[in-house]
Every structure is written in C-alpha cells, then in structure tokens.
Amino acid sequence: MYANARTPDRRELEHIGRVLGGWQDDDGPLHLHPGDLGWYSLRGAAATAAAMRVWSDADTIVAIALLDGPDLLRFAIDPARCQDASLASRISADVGDATAGVFEPGSATIEARGAAALGEELMKRGWEPDEPWTPLRRSLAEPVEVSNLRIETVEPERTAEWVSVHWSAFRGTPMPHKRLRSFVDGWCAAADAPFFSPGRILLLRDEQDRPVAVSAVWSSGAARPGLIEPLGVSQEHRGLGYGAVMSRAAAATLREMGSSSATVCAESSNVGAVATYLAAGFVADPEVTDWRRDA
Incomplete structure (x- = not known):
C-alpha cells in the first residue's frame, strides 16, 4: 500500500x-x-x-x-x-x-x-x-558545433551580469538593484544546496564583449539526459541569432559533462522559443499538456 x-x-x-x-x-x-x-x-x-x-x-x-x-x-x-x-x-x-x-x-x-x-x-x-507544451531534445552522440563567440562559465558569486540579462529576457524592464542583489544571493544559496554540483551557469558575450544571452544547464548523470533551464536573450539583442548560439553552447556543455542528450520544454504558444531550439538542432517531440482544476 x-x-x-x-x-x-x-x-x-x-x-x-x-x-x-x-x-x-x-x-x-x-x-x-x-x-x-x-x-x-x-x-x-x-x-x-x-x-x-x-x-x-x-x-x-x-x-x-x-x-x-x-x-x-x-x-x-x-x-x-x-x-x-x-x-x-x-x-x-x-x-x-x-x-x-x-x-x-x-x-x-x-x-x-x-x-x-x-x-x-x-x-x-x-x-x-x-x-x-513542446518537448525538445538534441542527441549528444556527436560533437556540437559552437560559435566562436565567448562563452563563460560563471561562478555563483559573480552572477550579476547573468542575472541582469536573465531579467531583461524574461521581464523586459529595468532591474531594481535590491532584486539584483537578492538574485545573486540566490545563486550562492543554490551552490550550498545538494543539486548544484551537476549544474553550470553560462553567459554569452557578443563581438563587443557585451553580455547578450544566458543559460543554466544541469546533468542528471553520465549517459542520461541533461536539462537546459533557463535560457534567455536580453531584450535589446533579440532577433540576431544569439538564442540558437546559446542553445548550442548549452548542449555542448552538457556533452562535456557526460549527458546523452540536451532537453528542454517550451510553451507551444511561444513560437519564437520553439523555433530557436529547432534552429539549434533540437527535435520536437509530440506536444504534451498539463492538467488543470478550476476553482
């Protein structure tokens, strides 16, 4: 029972x-x-x-x-x-x-x-x-071709730029300093939790060394699927292909960590996100739905 x-x-x-x-x-x-x-x-x-x-x-x-x-x-x-x-x-x-x-x-x-x-x-x-929702996967059996743009792995206590880009990508508004400090402190808190060691915090810079896109990737162990969560491009740098570059860099990082595939799930209504992952070599699985109970 x-x-x-x-x-x-x-x-x-x-x-x-x-x-x-x-x-x-x-x-x-x-x-x-x-x-x-x-x-x-x-x-x-x-x-x-x-x-x-x-x-x-x-x-x-x-x-x-x-x-x-x-x-x-x-x-x-x-x-x-x-x-x-x-x-x-x-x-x-x-x-x-x-x-x-x-x-x-x-x-x-x-x-x-x-x-x-x-x-x-x-x-x-x-x-x-x-x-x-649309599940997307990219096999990591073969190497992932990545851009020559600069990809950084960021330490938790140095995530201020990462946090600012993430805020722009998902909020699109200026980030209050207090919220920035709280978010950086949150990364430090995550580093003290037992789930952080299989994670990497990634930052993409453009040709002018400006931070333009971010991601975090998470392994579930060797020869098992890794997860991209989250991934975003700053509002002022959208439409320039940085999302696909960041997606491929995230997948390449997971491959280095021993993952068998890179996975992510996007709202089907977010056609831009789905298109970005497809452009980065991901393949869409059949749509899935959540279950809802109304009040």
Whole structure:
C-alpha cells in the first residue's frame, strides 16, 4: 500500500536527487528533472525541501513532485510505475484533499508528463487538459558545433551580469538593484544546496564583449539526459541569432559533462522559443499538456 504524500527533510534532498536522476532516460518523458530542483534551489535548501512532496512504497520512493508555486505541482514517477493504477489513485486522492498538504482549495495545475495512469485518474476526478507544451531534445552522440563567440562559465558569486540579462529576457524592464542583489544571493544559496554540483551557469558575450544571452544547464548523470533551464536573450539583442548560439553552447556543455542528450520544454504558444531550439538542432517531440482544476 502506498503511503500518503509527505514533505521530506532537507537531509533527504541528496538521496531524492539521486533517485530522480535515475528516472531520466532518453526514451522517457521530459518530466521533473534534478535540474528543476537545482533552479528552484535559488530559494535555498530548506525552501526546496519544503516545496517537495514524495510518495513511497515502504522505503522506496515511487513519485517525486515539486510545488513550483502554490498552485503548480510538477511530477516525476518511477518509470516502472507509470501505469500503476493504485499509485495514481493514491496521488489523485492526495492532490484533491486540502488536508493532505499538497494543494489548498481552488484552482491548480499538475505537470505529469508520461504518467499515463495518473492522467487517466485525474481526468476521472474532473481535471482537464491545460495548455500544450513542446518537448525538445538534441542527441549528444556527436560533437556540437559552437560559435566562436565567448562563452563563460560563471561562478555563483559573480552572477550579476547573468542575472541582469536573465531579467531583461524574461521581464523586459529595468532591474531594481535590491532584486539584483537578492538574485545573486540566490545563486550562492543554490551552490550550498545538494543539486548544484551537476549544474553550470553560462553567459554569452557578443563581438563587443557585451553580455547578450544566458543559460543554466544541469546533468542528471553520465549517459542520461541533461536539462537546459533557463535560457534567455536580453531584450535589446533579440532577433540576431544569439538564442540558437546559446542553445548550442548549452548542449555542448552538457556533452562535456557526460549527458546523452540536451532537453528542454517550451510553451507551444511561444513560437519564437520553439523555433530557436529547432534552429539549434533540437527535435520536437509530440506536444504534451498539463492538467488543470478550476476553482
């Protein structure tokens, strides 16, 4: 019998990361990845543990989820149990019960790629398909051709330029100094969490040595898929091909780290992002959807 959802202790994070890494496979879904936990770790190890939920069969972890905000739960399930109706029922009951410590009452979204039985159970309980996403992969069996532009690997305490480009890419507004300092401190906090060692922080500079694009990449172990999360180009340097250059550089870095493929998932509505990855040699898998519960 599967145990109810529980919130792990921060001392369990390293073990959870190893389990999650073992579930990554080139033939499997682009589900929750250790890199997602690495990126979330900008909030610190304690906050990361508090945002996680695990389901177990005796002492064996069978499902791992991250509350990426109060109303989004991102899943990975042991590939051997993706068709397990009993596990799907247990998880569905927990996410639908406000006393189970997963969701508060109201609207919520679940990302459960590849979890076929869970999707069927959620649908039975009234959850509906949400917006489509496009998974993209690039095999790293062969070397990746990269630009001669300067690509830097940035140390956590020296991420001010990286953070400014990221803010421009995703916010498009001037970055408050206080927020900049907080973001840099977050990278230092992530470096103290157990998910950082398989990560690299990358910065691309143009011919004038200006920072124009950023990425972070995360390994899940040798001969397993690596993750690009995030990747962005500053607002003033878009449309010049830097996104594809950064994507190839990220893939090349993952290959150097021993990854078998580079993976990323983009909102299908973000046609520019999908086109950028395709231009960088990624191949799109069939679209996937999240599951939504309205208030």
